[in-house]
Amino acid sequence: TQLLEQSPQFLSIQEGENLTVYCNSSSVFSSLQWYRQEPGEGPVLLVTVVTGGEVKKLKRLTFQFGDARKDSSLHITAAQPGDTGLYLCAAHNTDKLIFGTGTRLQVFP
């Protein structure tokens, strides 16, 4: 079974701080997605990265796919309370997505 390990598992920070979440695997993937999930709702796609070394930006969020396509990171600049949620990475594997273990982020005002 391919595993996607996310770190840290929990993160609690003050508004305005920066943070980075990591998603690691021993396997190579053709693409990787990042989702955010708020309480009581399903996950919502933030971004898909496909090319090794690719960097994508979504406002204050920066996503990077590792050169070897085995890992990815999500960096948030100047976090806001609205960034609070569960962040999930997911890697494409034939007909399925394999989801990571998740990082629960709480941003206090």
Added chain:
Amino acid sequence: NAGVTQTPKFRILKIGQSMTLQCTQDMNHNYMYWYRQDPGMGLKLIYYSVGAGITDKGEVPNGYNVSRSTTEDFPLRLELAAPSQTSVYFCASSPQWAGQPQHFGDGTRLSIL
């Protein structure tokens, strides 16, 4: 603008009871998936389907069954509910293959007592 619709939103079952979780999508997506999410955890794939009439097992299929008679509907059946099946269940769909964005329903919160 419905997307993926799951019913019911909440349910409490007694051990040994059976029930069907409903999932329907109006986006004409070929691929559909069922996941379970335990408290504070990521999602584990139960079953998936790449088109009407085709289903396959995911990571944790034991205790569940699915069918896909139409493109729109992908119900999940629990035959003999067990406390270990207490979880939040999410249905999702994607247009062609898993690498494309998956669209999720809002989930069914199921408790087995």
